[in-house]
Amino acid sequence: MSLIRLAYASEATFDAQPVAKGVEPHVARILMTSRKNNARVGLVGGLYYGNNRFFQYLEGEEEDVHKTFDRIKRDDRHRNILTLIEEPIEARTFSDWSMKYVPLSEDVRSFLERHRLDSFHPQSFTAEQCEEMIQLIRDSNQSQKLVNYDEAEPVPTRKGPEAPSGLRYGLIAAAVCLVGALIYAGTLL
Numbered sequence: 001m002s003l004i005r006l007a008y009a010s011e012a013t014f015d016a017q018p019v020a021k022g023v024e025p026h027v028a029r030i031l032m033t034s035r036k037n038n039a040r041v042g043l044v045g046g047l048y049y050g051n052n053r054f055f056q057y058l059e060g061e062e063e064d065v066h067k068t069f070d071r072i073k074r075d076d077r078h079r080n081i082l083t084l085i086e087e088p089i090e091a092r093t094f095s096d097w098s099m100k101y102v103p104l105s106e107d108v109r110s111f112l113e114r115h116r117l118d119s120f121h122p123q124s125f126t127a128e129q130c131e132e133m134i135q136l137i138r139d140s141n142q143s144q145k146l147v148n149y150d151e152a153e154p155v156p157t158r159k160g161p162e163a164p165s166g167l168r169y170g171l172i173a174a175a176v177c178l179v180g181a182l183i184y185a186g187t188l189l
């Protein structure tokens with residue numbers, strides 16, 4: 001059993017759809033699949049999407065990282081996949097995230113400014129820029145909410161189980177009857 005980390009850059013093949021808020025629909029679907037699959041095999045990491053490019057970072061058991069990356073490389077939603085980092089690690093550092101998503105934020109803008117980069121182009125990141133980007137994703141406290149664009153794949157929520165609506169209406173009707181019965185009983189006394 002050996003842990004590794006892997007970072008790569010790629011270029012999206014889809015035309016980004018403008019969204020008023022939330023995550024671009026293609027990216028939202030990728031995130032939903034990633035979170036589901038990665039959680040199953042204990043992979044953690046983060047994804048950044050900007051300027052039509054991806055920067056993804058993964059940590060986990062070597063075999064699981066490789067299996068997942070093989071699937072990712074075959075995905076036609078991106079191309080020009082360039083591995084930036086692949087090396088052993090002692091322990092996972094993204095303990096809570098099967099796939100953390102960072103939207104364009106002040107952090108990313110100041111990262112680009114600091115490195116005098118006109119646009120987000122992770123394929124040409126230096127080793128130092130890769131590490132900074134990973135740290136930025138790790139530290140980001142941006143909202144992770146996904147807007148559900150795909151009815152076939154509902155977004156899991158953290159709410160507790162809800163009573164089915166039929167049961168809810170039944171309970172309301174029973175409560176109304178009970179109150180009515182109590183009022184009637186009151187009039188008889």
Ligand SMILES: Cc1cc2nc3c(=O)[nH]c(=O)nc-3n(C[C@H](O)[C@H](O)[C@H](O)COP(=O)(O)O)c2cc1C
Nearest residue numbers: 030033034037038054056068071072075077078099
């Ligand atoms: C940029 C990008 C990142 C992705 N990251 C992951 C990932 O971390 N984990 C994952 O399982 N799939 C990821 N995918 C999706 C895979 O390519 C593939 O569609 C998916 O694993 C298939 O899963 P399924 O067999 O459950 O449908 C990613 C795809 C893209 C384009």
